[in-house]
Amino acid sequence: MSLKIPFDNTYARLPEGFYARQAPVPVADPALIAFNDALARELGIDGADDARLAAIFAGNDVPDGAEPLAQLYAGHQFGQFNPQLGDGRAILLGEVTDRTGARRDIQLKGSGRTPFSRMGDGRAWLGPVLREYVVSEAMHALGVPTTRALAAVRTGETVLREVPLPGAVLTRVAASHIRVGTFQIFSARQDTDALRALFDYTVARHYPQARDPSELLDVVIERQAKLVAQWMALGFIHGVMNTDNCTLSGETIDYGPCAFMDAYAPDTVFSSIDRFGRYGYAAQADIIVWNMAQLATALVPLMPDESEAIETFTRQIHAMPDLIRAEWLTRFAAKLGITAPRAEDAGLVADLLDLMHAGSSDFTNTFRGLADGTARDEIADRDGFDKWHARWRTRIEDEADPEAAMRAANPAFIPRNHRIEEMIAAAVAGDDAPFHRLNAVLADPFSDQPDAADLRRPPTHDEVVTATFCGT
Structure with a gap:
């Protein structure tokens, strides 16, 4: 059966300096691990058999209408x-318009070297591909x-990192891949x-209501403030909030050394390369303000008066912490069953978090326990x-x-680090059952699901994951 993807590729119609046209590099023996049928239907993609899906989403067979390219951007990495x-x-690969009328990118990750690979091999190994598939789909359900993750494919090839590892390719779907770093590269080059x-x-593509750079900055700030507040309310740590990993659309992107906290500790850091805690749990609210300041800096050349632009943008950036605090309070108040928070509710939230921190309480299970009667x-x-x-x-x-409000705000299930590591180990050994089980349970994270009670359990001492890795 042929696969039909209704491509309409607007980014490829931008000037050539925005990207390098590059076909994916074929792999030896593609084998389908997973295909997200529900997402495919949203995108208007007609199905095909597993062999055809594997060939396309490994990069061996470029579908009709695709215009493969590698995007150019810059970025602040750890400052x-x-x-x-x-x-x-x-x-x-290209873009489609989904059934709601929204434009979506379809991108292959791990598809081989590009002109921007520097010293890398352009490949990904199986572990990070499955991690991103599971965590990004869990975040959507949350x-x-x-x-989003559309497909995961084994390549039949070995990827050399510290040790030989099985290769894989992830197909990622995004509202777009426009990053803060995309603006930064042209600003730095003074290419107005x-x-x-x-x-x-x-x-x-994203904000037709924005008439000038100041209005664009405002709406992106609002999206990012809401996003980071959601992360924190779930105990999520992105792990690598570089400006090249920060989208203008306000989507979470690039699930590298990400993790969900088990025991609550505001200074928690998982990323193996974050030696000074720049992207730790509590630091995320400050870092997103810093990232937005870099976006503002990149937008200055588009304003008619530089001095006036700096004054306007500075005022917008300085207002962002209050916006984040308001979003944080709304999210955390909902976790306590409060639908219309008052300023003093911040103290009520903070006092519970202090109790949790002092006793290393499990973040997810404590908040869920407020509805279940087990928080004590x-x-x-x-x-x-x-x-x-x-x-x-x-x-x-x-x-x-x-109780209903708390059950809607506090998931019973998150992608716990030790379960992800177990899933990856099993998949490397050829057993994909834990991967498929995790996806099925995490697709419905707010339901109790008694048969999956083991996936709610925090790690034992021997199971604790202390570091996560970029790894692709």
């Missing part, structure tokens, strides 16, 4: 500006704006024509919790249905 990055192991073309394209079991200081609990019950007396 240091790299003037040229770009897709070093990814190929944008209601977080995110890129390209910067203007990128601005016009971004506005047309998660807290070491029972007397302290009882006093807090009395205050909390008084606060929610007038809420219509706080």
Whole structure:
């Protein structure tokens, strides 16, 4: 059966300096691990047999209408500006308009070398491909704006990292792959024509209401403030919030050394390369402000008066922390069953978090336990919790249905690090069953699912994952 993808590739119609045209590099023996049928239907993609799907989503068979290219961008990586990055192991096959009328990118990750690969091989190994598939789809089910996973394919080839590892390719779907770093590269090059073309394209694709760079900055700031508040309310740590990993669309992108916290600790860092905690859990609110300041800097050349632009953009950036705090309070108040938070509710949230931190309480299970009546079991200081609990019950007396609100805000299931590592180990050994089970359970994270109770359990001492890796 042939596969039909209704491509309409607007990014490929931008000037050649925005990308390098590059076909994916074929692999030896593609074998399909997973294909997201529900997402394919959203995209208007007609199905095919597994062999055909594997060939296309490994990069061996470029479908009709695709215009493969590697996108160019720059970025601040751990605070240091790299003037040229770009897709070093990814190929944008093209774009489709989904059934809601939204335009979506279809991109292969791990599809071979490109002109932007530098010293890399352009490939990905199986572990990070499966991690991104599981975590990005879980984030979607949790209601977080995110890129999606359409397919995962084994390549039948070995990828050399510290040791030989099985290769794989992920197919990622995104609202777009326009990054802060995409603006930065043209601004740094003082290529105002390209910067203007990128601005016009971004506005047309994502924010047609934005009439000038200041209005674009405002709406991107709003999206990013909401996004980071959602991350924090779920105990999610992105791990590598470089400006090249920060999208103008407001989607979570690039699930490298990401992780969900088990025991609550605001200084938690998982990324093996984040030696100073720049991208730790509590630092994310500050870093997104820093990233937006870099976007503002890149937009300055598009404004008619540089001094006025700097003054306007500075005011917008300085207002962002208050916006994040408001979004944070809305998210965390909902986790307590409060639908219309008041300023003083921030103290109620903070006091519970302090109790959790002091006793290394499990973040997800404690909040879920407020609805289930088991939260006290998660807290070491029972007397302290009882006093807090009395205050909390008084606060929610007038809420219509706080239990339902809490169950909608507090998942029973997250992609726990130790379960992901178990899943990867099994897949490397040839067993994909844990991968498929995780995806099935995490597709419905707010339901109790008694048969999957083992996936709610925090790690034992021997199972704790202390570091996560980029690894692709």
